[in-house]
Amino acid sequence: MRRVAVVGVGxxxxxxxxxxxxxxxxxxxxxxxxxxxxxxxxxxxxxxVGNMSGGRYLGQEHIAxxxxxxxxxxxxxxPATRVEAADASGGLAVRQAYMAVASGxxxxxxxxxxxxxxxxxxxxxxxxxxxxxxxxxxxxxxxPALYAIMARMHxxxxxxxxxxxxMVSVKNHRNGVKNPKAQFRREIKVDDVLxxxxxxxxxxxxxxASISDGAAAVILASENVAREITDTPVYIEACTQxxxxxxxxxRKDVLTMKAVVKAAREAYKLARIEAKDVQVAxxxxxxxxxxxxxxxxxxxxxxxxxxxxxxxxxxxxxxDLPVNPSGGLKACGHAxxxxxVRQIVELTLQLRGDAEKRQVDAEKGLALNIGxxxxxxxxxxxxx
Amino acid sequence: MVPRFWRKIKYRYDLKGSYCENCGNYHYPPRNFCPVCRxxxxxxxxxxxxxxxxxxxxxxxEGEPCVVALIELDNGTRIISQLSCDPSEVExxxxxxxxxxxxxxxxxxxxxxxxxxxxxxx
Numbered sequence: 084m085r086r087v088a089v090v091g092v093g094x095x096x097x098x099x100x101x102x103x104x105x106x107x108x109x110x111x112x113x114x115x116x117x118x119x120x121x122x123x124x125x126x127x128x129x130x131x132v133g134n135m136s137g138g139r140y141l142g143q144e145h146i147a148x149x150x151x152x153x154x155x156x157x158x159x160x161x162p163a164t165r166v167e168a169a170d171a172s173g174g175l176a177v178r179q180a181y182m183a184v185a186s187g188x189x190x191x192x193x194x195x196x197x198x199x200x201x202x203x204x205x206x207x208x209x210x211x212x213x214x215x216x217x218x219x220x221x222x223x224x225x226x227p228a229l230y231a232i233m234a235r236m237h238x239x240x241x242x243x244x245x246x247x248x249x250m251v252s253v254k255n256h257r258n259g260v261k262n263p264k265a266q267f268r269r270e271i272k273v274d275d276v277l278x279x280x281x282x283x284x285x286x287x288x289x290x291x292a293s294i295s296d297g298a299a300a301v302i303l304a305s306e307n308v309a310r311e312i313t314d315t316p317v318y319i320e321a322c323t324q325x326x327x328x329x330x331x332x333x334r335k336d337v338l339t340m341k342a343v344v345k346a347a348r349e350a351y352k353l354a355r356i357e358a359k360d361v362q363v364a365x366x367x368x369x370x371x372x373x374x375x376x377x378x379x380x381x382x383x384x385x386x387x388x389x390x391x392x393x394x395x396x397x398x399x400x401x402x403d404l405p406v407n408p409s410g411g412l413k414a415c416g417h418a419x420x421x422x423x424v425r426q427i428v429e430l431t432l433q434l435r436g437d438a439e440k441r442q443v444d445a446e447k448g449l450a451l452n453i454g455x456x457x458x459x460x461x462x463x464x465x466x467x
Numbered sequence: 468m469v470p471r472f473w474r475k476i477k478y479r480y481d482l483k484g485s486y487c488e489n490c491g492n493y494h495y496p497p498r499n500f501c502p503v504c505r506x507x508x509x510x511x512x513x514x515x516x517x518x519x520x521x522x523x524x525x526x527x528x529e530g531e532p533c534v535v536a537l538i539e540l541d542n543g544t545r546i547i548s549q550l551s552c553d554p555s556e557v558e559x560x561x562x563x564x565x566x567x568x569x570x571x572x573x574x575x576x577x578x579x580x581x582x583x584x585x586x587x588x589x
Binding site: 217218219221222223224225227228229231232233235236239280281282283284285286328330331332333337 | 471475494495496502522523524525526527528529533535536537545546547548549559570580582584
């Protein structure tokens, strides 16, 4: 296996983009990534696209060919492949691109992620199709409900409070203010979260990430090619993936995302680091409890003690381990299939020193992208 | 949608699950294949206990409040189901018993979906 570097990154504005269509936002992200890599486009040998549900969000399938076409790559006839794992689709696209380069099959590959959720259908209902539709969703267990069940169990087992969960949202909103592409660029207070209406008790509206329109793209190249293209390559030192039982009721321990634990353990081994060596992380805070669980399952804290990190300010942007400097899914917006790619964009900017007002000091970064309630997890470790 | 629902009514109307004679694990919904033992598994269909306790729950606050709970039946099988009771009555650890209830319908002209919900056991 060869070393693989990120040589170009880009992403569109995230949010409710009423004036822009799916093709527009994908192009915006792709063009930015190409400009960043100083490539024309014809050097790209293959494309992987993370997209959860073009069929239901847009009524459009065959998304990868569509994107290849509208990015002007149909002319070259490159292979374009869509990959899907609910809201981990973007992470999977990056991993497919990574494997295509690491294996020696291709020299330069683009991974994109895109979702346009505001055109057709109910965004949360479609995202909830990531759970077991027949045995969870049928009885009312949609995505917020299942995370709420985890949240209550965490609170009753470990003493985590609704205030702790609120602080995750407050932190991510504070970071989002500094990200020009974030959907929500305003600070909120713990009280605002606590006073927002319950969606699924104990989770409130401001505990839930908004489901947004957005697209992101990263261009990956083999180490040798990367050195010719750029002076600031950021290396993907690991990109691992794992799965778990899809339904909560099949998991022995509902409060441990086994897929995250397994993917993280393998990623640390490949990157030859430990959890304590991670200096910045982008994690999947689709709900505030998910960020607390991520701290624990990634090994940033012991099981049950995740809330201490937020209480002590460790994961604040100026703390020892900044988590979600981009604003995370909560403030940047959760553009479903784009999110996992957007996380890699953020880490690349951070490690290159290009993150402007939200810059942290880091040489090693970790991204965690989750599908549904944790039946798919993708962990990437980047280093400069 | 009708066949998709109909073919599972045996398991929705009653609590039928599977038991693996090799490892002693129960599963709901039933599985054709024991995920623990794989090829060595000996899976048979069994009736699950009528009662259990609430491990955790949520009250969904979109429209009429709806209680969705993770329940552990008395033999250890876990199931996500609705609790049919006043949301203010619910607490973790409470004993619950299965009940046959209406879940909803597929639009005005579609079939009515029935299934198992749980009620307080006392």
